[in-house]
Amino acid sequence: MQETNSGGAVTVAPYGPLSVSDRLAKKALRNFKERVIELLLLGAACVSVLTTVGIIWVLVSESVNFFGTVSIWSFLTDTMWTPLFAEPRYGILPLLAGTLTTSVVALLVAIPLGTTIAIYLSEFARPTVREVVKPFLELLGGIPTIVYGYFALMVVIPLLQLIMPELSGFNMLGAGIVMGIAIIPYVSSLAEDAMRAVPMSMREGSYAMGATRLQTAFRVVFPAALSGILSAYILGISRAVGETMIVAVAAGMQPNFTVNPLEPAQTISAYIVQVALGDLPHGSIGYQSIFAAGLSLMLMTLALNLVGHVVRRRFREAY
Known part of the structure; x- marks a missing residue:
């Protein structure tokens, strides 16, 4: 709520409406938290992808050495x-x-x-x-x-x-x-x-x-x-x-x-x-x-x- 003092200045009382800057700060904080959560979810998804790629790389690289001695046919x-x-x-x-x-x-x-x-x-x-x-x-x-x-x-x-x-x-x-x-x-x-x-x-x-x-x-x-x-x-x-x-x-x-x-x-x-x-x-x-x-x-x-x-x-x- 707003109050007017003896000098005519307008002040914001405690627990009153947030100013524009406060609302923007809260919105920015919320967007930051959402962005962090998205990055964490993306990281969790990348773990499975990287694990699969790593398994394929190990199998293929070692198999190449094996097929260098034994023919595929x-x-x-x-x-x-x-x-x-x-x-x-x-x-x-x-x-x-x-x-x-x-x-x-x-x-x-x-x-x-x-x-x-x-x-x-x-x-x-x-x-x-x-x-x-x-x-x-x-x-x-x-x-x-x-x-x-x-x-x-x-x-x-x-x-x-x-x-x-x-x-x-x-x-x-x-x-x-x-x-x-x-x-x-x-x-x-x-x-x-x-x-x-x-x-x-x-x-x-x-x-x-x-x-x-x-x-x-x-x-x-x-x-x-x-x-x-x-x-x-x-x-x-x-x-x-x-x-x-x-x-x-x-x-x-x-x-x-x-x-x-x-x-x-x-x-x-x-x-x-x-x-x-x-x-x-x-x-x-x-x-x-x-x-x-x-x-x-x-x-x-x-x-x-x-x-x-x-x-x-x-x-x-x-x-």
């Missing part, structure tokens, strides 16, 4: 992977076959079960049931993979041997099944979130047309949430391809060029673990092979993600 076409032999051979096909086989087995377990769980929790489960099941799924996703590996070795594979007595003690089937169990929480959680994001008006419209809850779930909700469900599948695929400890413990660590899940094999990530434990001297050509294998794994994951992105985008446009 031999690396991509040779069916033998024997870096520890007197005459080493570096064909990535055995590791690639083991990676794809265990991943396919895992996806055959995780996608049907994960999708079924997501449909049940989203469309049929009561709130009390959902509150009980969801924490257990999250707990399942938090179990260390080394525990899954020994679970596969000590429980799942012996059970499979009761059905198939000729089954080896190390095989891709048991490892793939347990990998699928480990991936279920990722698939079911993301798929359920995508289905619950479908507007209730679509469900109500389906019910009004006489559809049952099951018909609504499969013919209305599932197609409407398909882009998000595909994202869950892509995450599951990437998770399966990059899995390490389960296959390292239960698959056998033998680089056999086979796609038979009943046989032992070695995956790309399991080989990297083996070399990282000190089986080959640092700086040798065998040691550099882990970077070439890691680059192959990264390119394979990138290709799967790009394909999934294109498919997800088309389904989003369709619905």
Whole structure:
């Protein structure tokens, strides 16, 4: 508020309106704070970008040294992977076959079960049931993979041997099944979130047309949430391809060029673990092979993600 003294001068009383300069100062301070927050957010975003660039640079630079000794053609076409032999051979096909086989087995377990769980929790489960099941799924996703590996070795594979007595003690089937169990929480959680994001008006419209809850779930909700469900599948695929400890413990660590899940094999990530434990001297050509294998794994994951992105985008446009 303003007050006039005996001399006729106008003064501003305490707690009165701010002057123009005070308002400008507060606005400048607010803009400064917002600018600082924007810079912090930009820095956080740059961390992920720089980390990715650093990983790519390390893999490519070390792989260049490896391919200076081993030809790319031999690396991509040779069916033998024997870096520890007197005459080493570096064909990535055995590791690639083991990676794809265990991943396919895992996806055959995780996608049907994960999708079924997501449909049940989203469309049929009561709130009390959902509150009980969801924490257990999250707990399942938090179990260390080394525990899954020994679970596969000590429980799942012996059970499979009761059905198939000729089954080896190390095989891709048991490892793939347990990998699928480990991936279920990722698939079911993301798929359920995508289905619950479908507007209730679509469900109500389906019910009004006489559809049952099951018909609504499969013919209305599932197609409407398909882009998000595909994202869950892509995450599951990437998770399966990059899995390490389960296959390292239960698959056998033998680089056999086979796609038979009943046989032992070695995956790309399991080989990297083996070399990282000190089986080959640092700086040798065998040691550099882990970077070439890691680059192959990264390119394979990138290709799967790009394909999934294109498919997800088309389904989003369709619905």
